[in-house]
Amino acid sequence: xxKANEKxxxxxLMVCAGTACVSNNSFGIKDALEKEINKQGLxxxxxxxxTGCNGFCERGPLLVVQPGNVFYQQLEEKxxxxxxxxxxxxxxxxxxxxxxxxxxxxxxxxLSDINFFKKQVLIALxxxxxxxxxxxxxxxxxxxxxxxxxxxxxxxxxxxxxEVKDSGLRGRGGGGFPTGLKWEFVSxxxxxxxxxxxxxxxxxxxxxxxxxxxxLEADPxxxxxxxxxxxxxxxxxxxxxxxxxxxxxxxxRLIKALEQARGYGLLGKDIxxxxxxxxxxxxxxxxxxxxxxxxxxxxxIEGRLGxxxxxxxxxxxxxxxDNPTCINNVETWANVPVIINRSADWYSNIGTKTSKxxxxxxxxxxxxxxxxVEVPMGITLREIIEDIGGGIPDGKKFKAVxxxxxxxxxxxxxxxxxxxxxxxxxxxxxxxxxxxxxxxxEDTCMVDVAKYxxxxxxxxxxxxxxxxxxxxxxxxxxxxxxxxxEGKEEDIDLLEDLAKSIKDSALCGLGNTAPNPxxxxxxxxxxxxxIHIKEKKCPAHVCRELNTYTIDEKTCLDVGHGCDxxxxxxxxxxxxxxxxxxxxxxQEKCIKCGVCYDVCRFDAVKVK
Amino acid sequence: MTQEIITEIIxxxxxxxxxxxxxxxxxxxxxxxxxxxxxxDVSKELDVPLSRVLSLATxxxxxxxxxxxxxxxxxxxxxxxxxRGAQPVLEAFERELGIKDGETSEDLEFSLDxxxxxxxxxxxxxxxxxxxxxxxxxxxxxxxxxxxxKK
Ligand SMILES: Cc1cc2nc3c(=O)[nH]c(=O)nc-3n(C[C@H](O)[C@H](O)[C@H](O)COP(=O)(O)O)c2cc1C
Ligand code: SF4
Ligand code: SF4
Ligand code: FES
Numbered sequence: 001x002x003k004a005n006e007k008x009x010x011x012x013l014m015v016c017a018g019t020a021c022v023s024n025n026s027f028g029i030k031d032a033l034e035k036e037i038n039k040q041g042l043x044x045x046x047x048x049x050x051t052g053c054n055g056f057c058e059r060g061p062l063l064v065v066q067p068g069n070v071f072y073q074q075l076e077e078k079x080x081x082x083x084x085x086x087x088x089x090x091x092x093x094x095x096x097x098x099x100x101x102x103x104x105x106x107x108x109x110x111l112s113d114i115n116f117f118k119k120q121v122l123i124a125l126x127x128x129x130x131x132x133x134x135x136x137x138x139x140x141x142x143x144x145x146x147x148x149x150x151x152x153x154x155x156x157x158x159x160x161x162x163e164v165k166d167s168g169l170r171g172r173g174g175g176g177f178p179t180g181l182k183w184e185f186v187s188x189x190x191x192x193x194x195x196x197x198x199x200x201x202x203x204x205x206x207x208x209x210x211x212x213x214x215x216l217e218a219d220p221x222x223x224x225x226x227x228x229x230x231x232x233x234x235x236x237x238x239x240x241x242x243x244x245x246x247x248x249x250x251x252x253r254l255i256k257a258l259e260q261a262r263g264y265g266l267l268g269k270d271i272x273x274x275x276x277x278x279x280x281x282x283x284x285x286x287x288x289x290x291x292x293x294x295x296x297x298x299x300x301i302e303g304r305l306g307x308x309x310x311x312x313x314x315x316x317x318x319x320x321x322d323n324p325t326c327i328n329n330v331e332t333w334a335n336v337p338v339i340i341n342r343s344a345d346w347y348s349n350i351g352t353k354t355s356k357x358x359x360x361x362x363x364x365x366x367x368x369x370x371x372x373v374e375v376p377m378g379i380t381l382r383e384i385i386e387d388i389g390g391g392i393p394d395g396k397k398f399k400a401v402x403x404x405x406x407x408x409x410x411x412x413x414x415x416x417x418x419x420x421x422x423x424x425x426x427x428x429x430x431x432x433x434x435x436x437x438x439x440x441x442e443d444t445c446m447v448d449v450a451k452y453x454x455x456x457x458x459x460x461x462x463x464x465x466x467x468x469x470x471x472x473x474x475x476x477x478x479x480x481x482x483x484x485x486e487g488k489e490e491d492i493d494l495l496e497d498l499a500k501s502i503k504d505s506a507l508c509g510l511g512n513t514a515p516n517p518x519x520x521x522x523x524x525x526x527x528x529x530x531i532h533i534k535e536k537k538c539p540a541h542v543c544r545e546l547n548t549y550t551i552d553e554k555t556c557l558d559v560g561h562g563c564d565x566x567x568x569x570x571x572x573x574x575x576x577x578x579x580x581x582x583x584x585x586x587q588e589k590c591i592k593c594g595v596c597y598d599v600c601r602f603d604a605v606k607v608k
Numbered sequence: 609m610t611q612e613i614i615t616e617i618i619x620x621x622x623x624x625x626x627x628x629x630x631x632x633x634x635x636x637x638x639x640x641x642x643x644x645x646x647x648x649d650v651s652k653e654l655d656v657p658l659s660r661v662l663s664l665a666t667x668x669x670x671x672x673x674x675x676x677x678x679x680x681x682x683x684x685x686x687x688x689x690x691x692r693g694a695q696p697v698l699e700a701f702e703r704e705l706g707i708k709d710g711e712t713s714e715d716l717e718f719s720l721d722x723x724x725x726x727x728x729x730x731x732x733x734x735x736x737x738x739x740x741x742x743x744x745x746x747x748x749x750x751x752x753x754x755x756x757x758k759k
Contacts, residue, residue, distance in 0.1 A: 020728035023741030057730035207724035208687030214727070245633075245670045246723060286629050286668035303626040305667050362729065364688035370730035402687065438687045452690050456724075462667075544696070569748055571703050593703075594696060599748045 009047040014064040018053025021060035032080040052218020054129040058370040071111040072097045116369045124334040125374045127219045136260040139221040147337035151229045152274040160233040166344035168356030173329030176422040185316040187234040189324040197320045198231045198239035199327040205292035206405030209436035211360040212330035216250035220257035226333030231278045239280040245287045289460035294327045307462045308508035351377035355421035366441040382416045396441040404433030406453045407513030409520030429520040445542035446525040451479040453517035468511030471502040483543040487533035544592045548608045553582035560602035614649040641672045677712045677719035679757040682736040686725030689733040700747035
């Protein structure tokens with residue numbers, strides 16, 4: 001192997017090449033670093049490595065210097081010569097490129113001292129930012145594939161299943177079904193001489209979540225290793241990874257990882273000389289949310305329309321091509337090697353009574369530190385939002401957090417001390433889902449949020465069953481008219497009735513859970529609905545058809561000197577005035593786009 | 609011409625139904641959409657009825673039966689982008705390009721579509737033009753973005 005003659009570098013510069021950092025020019029930073037390092041003659045001492053998503057996307061592009069864990073952020077190419085000379089040549093870390101928390105004066109040099117990272121416990125994301133995902137040797141150097149070796153050479157299938165059962169691991173794809181129990185079902189179902197299959201669900205349908213993508217991109221071997229262990233446990237010979245259509249980088253990383261694993265004898269015939277055969281195929285999704293549902297997903301793998309079918313029979317009995325199939329989520333698979341390596345006891349010490357281990361959330365929306373966070377189950381919302389997330393930007397007030405995506409609900413601010421696990425989230429009307437966590441502030445309209453999710457599920461309803469297809473459409477129409485000021489008092493009752501009937505009669509989870517965002521907003525934010533209906537106003541000014549834009553002529557003239565920017569930007573020609581005069585909105589022409597409000601630098605445009 | 613490309617694409621897969629979606633994906637990637645005669649060829653070569661090929665092509669949103677623009681614009685409508693104002697951005701693109709969501713401009717320069725979470729929620733609202741990611745877009749920045757790609 002090439003490892004033996006690998007050079008010993010003094011410093012490793014880990015440049016984040018996750019999606020967000022790449023769009024922030026992290027490759028430009030990488031090139032600039034390499035160029036400057038060569039120029040300073042440091043190429044034999046300092047190595048530049050690209051890694052998967054580090055999680056702290058908000059601050060990209062990111063660089064972590066190892067050893068030492070020194071964290072640099074928001075880098076620009078012009079910073080690089082100074083950085084290379086000062087830190088990597090002269091050994092003086094550059095303070096002004098380090099992270100400084102919003103309200104503090106001095107920067108924090110070390111990654112692990114930063115609040116965003118401090119409260120995180122990394123299991124599924126254990127290798128994030130530490131390895132080059134395209135190099136299997138780096139995965140192996142961090143204990144990779146040692147769990148597989150243990151499972152194949154020291155453990156019986158039954159032992160593997162028991163270990164996973166005892167760990168308390170539950171499905172991370174939404175349902176939270178105990179993973180070990182599922183494995184046991186599959187391993188016991190009869191095959192009539194046919195094969196058993198393993199599937200990894202990487203369809204990631206929640207429109208506010210991207211952890212599965214990040215795991216596949218940053219650490220594909222963790223998922224592959226988990227799948228091989230699972231295959232051994234249930235006696236499968238073939239596996240499939242179903243990856244969402246929009247994730248080309250994940251696909252290419254997986255292809256590479258599978259080739260490398262085959263090259264090392266970790267996949268294919270007679271794995272590690274144990275006599276066990278197993279291989280994995282990649283299947284690309286084609287852009288249908290419902291295909292995340294397991295029966296629809298399997299139909300799609302078989303090349304059919306991705307429509308769900310009633311369960312039972314469950315995939316564990318009749319899955320792919322009617323054979324027993326074990327389907328788990330990406331994050332679930334990534335947890336497996338750690339459980340085998342470190343024991344069920346160790347794992348089940350983390351978390352709450354019913355929910356063990358950690359969960360990855362994508363913390364997004366109106367929050368200072370956007371990014372992926374992995375936290376122990378049982379952590380409170382407050383710790384996530386205030387400590388890790390750094391609170392709400394611009395001093396705004398926290399209103400609610402949405403979890404569980406289109407199947408979940410909105411949890412109001414009063415529940416901020418809720419410890420998070422599968423049960424507690426369900427109790428407040430939401431759910432764990434795949435781990436989307438969207439923070440909302442006073443400028444978010446809850447009726448609009450409900451409408452957003454219903455329009456999503458309505459679009460994504462496969463159309464097979466009537467309650468889902470027609471019910472979500474009817475709900476959407478009601479919500480739409482409320483946001484346009486045409487709501488009627490009886491609409492709230494109507495929404496509740498529709499929600500109940502869809503919940504009870506839809507065929508699959510998509511329909512059953514579709515009403516949740518509406519029900520929770522009705523439960524916790526009914527007053528907002530009432531203001532829309534009775535006063536024809538949107539308190540958050542999001543429903544633009546209910547807004548009236550006017551210009552405060554005094555401010556426009558005295559402060560803005562009639563800068564004319566709004567008139568130039570108004571595509572409806574709805575603003576009168578010229579430079580150095582006060583401007584007015586011509587209400588009859590105004591299309592309520594809000595551009596004038598956005599562009600006015602003097603707060604002269606008012607919205608009511 | 610089309611026929612040869614189709615034969616080449618199909619050659620990469622097992623010649624049965626289960627490869628249908630993968631084949632259509634490659635065809636879509638090659639032509640930017642699914643041309644009619646390509647679908648007929650696929651149906652013949654994989655021995656799947658054309659009606660089935662068409663029903664897959666319309667069910668899955670990754671497929672388009674119409675050509676897309678030279679600069680495909682994708683406005684992210686994921687949750688994070690939505691709460692940070694993606695809807696007004698989409699409408700601003702519709703006004704700026706003179707086409708609606710899902711349409712292609714007559715000169716085939718631009719097409720406009722919505723996507724869900726492209727994985728850079730930290731930069732929300734996000735718009736992709738081809739492979740380029742534009743973050744922290746507001747409706748007043750829209751014309752600046754399109755200007756970069758106009759002839
Ligand atoms: C409408 C719908 C969409 C779903 N989308 C996903 C998804 O995107 N990813 C996922 O892993 N599971 C999804 N699921 C759950 C799967 O059906 C299945 O329960 C899961 O993949 C099992 O894996 P787990 O036990 O490891 O969570 C979805 C379920 C429903 C009803
Ligand atoms: S942009 Fe503001 S200050 Fe300038 S003319 Fe318009 S309203 Fe007046
Ligand atoms: S809201 Fe839009 S249409 Fe109305 S005045 Fe402002 S810029 Fe013009
Ligand atoms: S929601 Fe738009 S990038 Fe995630």
